[in-house]
Amino acid sequence: xxxxxxxxxxxxxxxxxxxxNKLPNLQARFVAEYLIDLNATKAAIxxxxxxxxxxxxxxxxxxxxxxxxxxxxxxxxxxxxLEISADRxxxxxxxxxFYDPGALxxxxxxxxxxxxxxxxxxxxVAGLEVTELFEGTGDEKHAYGLCKKIKLADxxxxxxxxxxxxxxxxxxxxxxxxxxxxxxxSLAASISQARKRVGIE
Numbered sequence: 001x002x003x004x005x006x007x008x009x010x011x012x013x014x015x016x017x018x019x020x021n022k023l024p025n026l027q028a029r030f031v032a033e034y035l036i037d038l039n040a041t042k043a044a045i046x047x048x049x050x051x052x053x054x055x056x057x058x059x060x061x062x063x064x065x066x067x068x069x070x071x072x073x074x075x076x077x078x079x080x081x082l083e084i085s086a087d088r089x090x091x092x093x094x095x096x097x098f099y100d101p102g103a104l105x106x107x108x109x110x111x112x113x114x115x116x117x118x119x120x121x122x123x124x125v126a127g128l129e130v131t132e133l134f135e136g137t138g139d140e141k142h143a144y145g146l147c148k149k150i151k152l153a154d155x156x157x158x159x160x161x162x163x164x165x166x167x168x169x170x171x172x173x174x175x176x177x178x179x180x181x182x183x184x185x186s187l188a189a190s191i192s193q194a195r196k197r198v199g200i201e
Contacts, residue, residue: 023066030061031070035078090165092123097158099124104150111148127151 023031026048033043040058049057061067079085103121106112114122129149134141163169 023070027061027064027067028070030058031067031074034058034062034071035074090162093158093162093165095120095123096153097155097162099153099155101152111150124153125150126153 030043030047030049033046034040036043040062041055044054044058044061045051062071099121101121104111104117114125114128117125127150129151131147131149132143133145133147135144136142
């Protein structure tokens, strides 16, 4: 009987040893695929689950204790390799929230060269567009300058993110009575309703 090689099967069987766990092969492959983009539905499809049930399968797999443990463990190791921590993320957010736009400009109001901008302010640059300006037509057309458009990080948005993290904003819910007036609560009525619910009245 001829030996039939199954490269796809060999690949799946290799997931367990590569992932270093005892998960079933298909689940181990799901973990590996999920770590690519953290999209459970796409990971389920790439792992070999049916496209029709990929969404529900992905959500179910993420609730599996062993799978969740594997994802958390490998995500933690990845963060360690990249030296990403909560402190570092907060430091970067602070830079985007507290930068000084004036540090981008020369004393005459023109924009500095990128290499002349300090590191802290340069991190706030989200985009830069440079367009060469021309005048004249035909053989007389020539460049006469550059138009620089710069997009900066949203200070307000990043301040809000920091504020929410540190719980600097207090959210209050106010309940009003009829016509926006104060809500009146009768203690006697509340006691009577409670007594009725427990069958005393």
